[in-house]
Every structure is written in structure tokens, then in C-alpha cells.
Amino acid sequence: MAHDTTRRDVLKTGLAAAGLGLLGLPEWALPVLAQGETVVPFGDWPEKFDPNPAPDRRLFDTRSISGPYTPKDQFFTTQHYGHPVVDPATYRLKVSGLVDRPVSLSLDEIRKMGTTELIAGFECSGNRRPLQALIGNGRWTGMPVRTVLERAGLKAHAQEIVFFGADRGKEEVEFRSQKFNVEQQFGRSLPRDKAMAAEPFLAHSLNGEPLTLHQGAPLRLIVPGWYGAPNVKWVTNIHAQEDQYLGKFQARWYRTLKGEMIDGEMRWVETAITHHQLKSFVARVTKAGNQYKVLAIALNDGTPLKSVELKLDDGPWQAMTADPSTSAKYGWKFYTFNWSGATPGEHALISRVTDATGKVQPTAEELESKKTFLEDNSQQPRKVTIA
Numbered sequence: 001m002a003h004d005t006t007r008r009d010v011l012k013t014g015l016a017a018a019g020l021g022l023l024g025l026p027e028w029a030l031p032v033l034a035q036g037e038t039v040v041p042f043g044d045w046p047e048k049f050d051p052n053p054a055p056d057r058r059l060f061d062t063r064s065i066s067g068p069y070t071p072k073d074q075f076f077t078t079q080h081y082g083h084p085v086v087d088p089a090t091y092r093l094k095v096s097g098l099v100d101r102p103v104s105l106s107l108d109e110i111r112k113m114g115t116t117e118l119i120a121g122f123e124c125s126g127n128r129r130p131l132q133a134l135i136g137n138g139r140w141t142g143m144p145v146r147t148v149l150e151r152a153g154l155k156a157h158a159q160e161i162v163f164f165g166a167d168r169g170k171e172e173v174e175f176r177s178q179k180f181n182v183e184q185q186f187g188r189s190l191p192r193d194k195a196m197a198a199e200p201f202l203a204h205s206l207n208g209e210p211l212t213l214h215q216g217a218p219l220r221l222i223v224p225g226w227y228g229a230p231n232v233k234w235v236t237n238i239h240a241q242e243d244q245y246l247g248k249f250q251a252r253w254y255r256t257l258k259g260e261m262i263d264g265e266m267r268w269v270e271t272a273i274t275h276h277q278l279k280s281f282v283a284r285v286t287k288a289g290n291q292y293k294v295l296a297i298a299l300n301d302g303t304p305l306k307s308v309e310l311k312l313d314d315g316p317w318q319a320m321t322a323d324p325s326t327s328a329k330y331g332w333k334f335y336t337f338n339w340s341g342a343t344p345g346e347h348a349l350i351s352r353v354t355d356a357t358g359k360v361q362p363t364a365e366e367l368e369s370k371k372t373f374l375e376d377n378s379q380q381p382r383k384v385t386i387a
């Protein structure tokens with residue numbers, strides 16, 4: 001198999017022991033279509049689906065999944081300020097602020113330092129029904145963030161680590177009755193302990209090839225188990241500071257407003273977008289003869305999963321089967337179900353995932369108190385018509 005060497009390298013570095021890159025079994029075992037197998041159309045899919053709504057945006061049609069890792073030219077992509085120009089020859093990753101030794105690394109130096117692998121999937125926090133097209137899964141090469149932070153040496157009072165992309169734009173900052181127009185870089189922060197944990201990763205390659213411009217070349221942050229927004233692309237600066245970072249995409253744009261019953265009282269809670277909420281959805285239905293096969297995708301914060309179940313119309317919940325090719329802790333997981341005896345007409349297929357702690361994916365009704373559309377992990381009735 002093509003990836004044997006890289007896998008052995010991973011084992012050698014001990015990353016696997018740190019829980020970073022659980023290795024898949026035979027790749028491409030699923031879900032390539034068998035001969036004579038066809039994709040069943042979704043009844044809730046918009047008639048006009050444009051996978052490239054803008055030059056710098058791409059949606060991923062999960063019905064075209066061809067393996068556990070999303071190819072670079074199919075990986076969904078989005079960002080706020082378009083693509084910045086980054087010259088690989090003069091590129092430097094700088095670590096500044098409350099550090100003992102400010103760092104400035106060239107791409108060559110980074111590639112030499114960053115040879116470990118991480119399997120991680122992520123979705124945009126705005127990913128939701130009916131498309132569920134802002135999701136992907138990759139095999140990333142690079143190094144843990146803490147490798148770079150240790151080289152710089154964080155000072156004792158460095159509590160907040162901010163990651164800035166090369167992309168920038170003008171933003172209006174409101175202060176009471178005043179409005180200010182200021183230029184800012186795309187930025188997201190991690191608390192010191194999180195940044196120094198085993199997971200956060202600086203990636204220069206996807207599926208064994210250098211990142212494309214879409215994916216944040218030459219270097220991007222991956223926070224395994226977290227939504228897309230914190231995965232800062234085109235990272236040029238890491239800044240250590242004492243105060244909380246309150247940039248637009250950290251503190252304002254990506255947040256959830258949700259009602260929660262606390263001590264018998266409805267409290268309105270505002271939170272930043274961080275770790276994935278437990279989610280699954282029906283990604284593809286295929287047909288071979290009279291046999292139908294349902295593929296569901298599950299993604300969460302890395303907590304082991306207990307089950308993914310499928311409900312056909314008003315039937316009982318039935319267990320789906322885990323696909324062994326997607327077993328990495330932070331990667332997406334495929335689950336399949338052999339649907340025999342499908343009757344002609346329209347059907348609603350709903351999946352729900354339960355994790356090892358007993359947490360169950362919520363229904364849409366259970367999520368009703370969430371006012372903002374981000375973090376929609378509700379169970380989705382997927383419509384298919386059997387001819």
C-alpha cells in the first residue's frame with residue numbers, strides 16, 4: 001500500500017501513542033461504487049446545485065465520496081477575505097509576544113521539523129441540511145503546534161495564543177454608538193493549555209501533497225475535533241499574550257446563542273464556536289439490483305462513538321455497521337446499512353449517533369432553543385424516492 005512508509009514514520013515518532021493518528025485499515029475498501037451500483041437521487045436536494053458558487057468557494061457533494069480521505073480538488077473550501085498572496089520563497093512563520101526566543105521559520109525549516117501525520121476531518125460550523133456539503137476528512141502532515149511553541153519558550157503569563165492568517169480585510173468595529181473601520185488579519189486564538197496540548201497541529205500537506213492555496217498553503221492550523229473556523233489558513237504569525245483575544249472571528253462572528261434550562265430557569269447562553277457537536281447524517285444511498293445501501297457520516301470531538309442507528313420512515317432504530325477504513329480518533333466515520341425490501345415511493349431516512357458517554361445526537365425539536373444557525377447537529381430526515 002502506498003502509505004505504508006508514512007505510517008511507519010508516524011509510529012516511529014510516537015504520535016500514534018499520543019492518540020494523534022490512529023491508522024486506517026485497507027484504504028478505499030469503501031465506499032467506491034461496485035460495478036452496476038448507482039447513486040439514488042435525494043428528494044431534498046436543490047434542483048440547481050452549483051458546487052462552485054464563487055472562485056474561492058467549493059461545496060462537496062457527499063454522494064460522490066470515493067474514499068475515507070477527501071481529495072484536494074474536492075475538499076470543500078471557504079474563507080472571508082479571498083485568497084492572500086503568499087510567496088513561498090520569503091514566507092516565514094513568526095512567533096512573537098510573550099516568548100523567551102522569538103521564532104522565524106522558513107518553509108524548508110518547517111517541512112524538516114514537521115514530518116508527523118494526523119488524520120482529522122472537519123466541517124464548517126454553518127454546515128447543515130439539506131446539503132451537508134461543508135465537510136471533509138484529510139490526512140495532514142506537519143507538526144504539533146507545541147513543537148513550535150516549545151522552541152519559542154512561552155513566558156509564565158502567556159495565557160492566550162493567537163494564530164493569524166496572511167489574509168486581511170476592513171472590518172467595522174462597533175463600540176456603543178461609535179463605529180470604527182479598521183483593517184485586521186483573520187485571527188483565532190487558543191488558550192495556552194489547549195495550544196500546548198497534543199492535538200493542535202500545523203499542517204503543510206494534505207493527503208501527502210503540499211496544501212493548495214484553497215487549503216491555506218503553505219501552512220495552516222488544524223484543531224482536531226473542532227469546527228472549521230479555528231483552523232486558520234495561511235498562518236504567518238503566532239502571538240502569545242496575556243489578555244483574551246477578541247477579534248471579530250473569535251468573539252463575534254462565530255458564536256451560538258442558545259437557551260438552556262439551568263436550575264429550572266431558561267438562561268440565554270452565548271458561546272464561541274469550538275469543538276464539533278455530535279453529528280451524523282445520511283450522505284449517500286446506492287442501489288445494486290434490488291439491494292440498497294445507505295452510507296452515513298458521523299463526526300464529533302473525538303470522543304469514541306457507541307453507535308450510529310438508522311430509522312426508515314416511522315420504523316424502529318436499527319444499528320448501522322461501522323466501516324473499519326475510518327477508525328481514526330479525529331477523522332469522520334462511515335457507517336453503512338443494507339436496506340432490503342425497499343418499497344416504491346418516497347422515504348425519509350434518519351440517522352442518529354450516540355457517543356460512549358451516552359450523549360445522543362439531538363432532534364431538530366431538541367435544538368429549537370438555539371437561535372443562531374451555526375452548530376446545527378440535529379437529526380436530518382433525508383428524502384429518497386424508490387422507483
Ligand SMILES: Nc1nc2c(c(=O)[nH]1)N[C@H]1C(S)=C(S)[C@@H](COP(=O)(O)O)O[C@H]1N2
Binds near residue numbers: 079165186214231232
Ligand atoms: N486565514 C483564514 N483561515 C480560515 C478562514 C478564513 O477566512 N481565513 N475561514 C475559516 C473557516 S470559517 C472554515 S470553515 C475553514 C475552511 O477551510 P477549507 O477552505 O480548507 O475547507 O477555514 C477557516 N480558516
Ligand SMILES: [Mo]
Binds near residue numbers: 078123125126228
Ligand atoms: Mo466556517
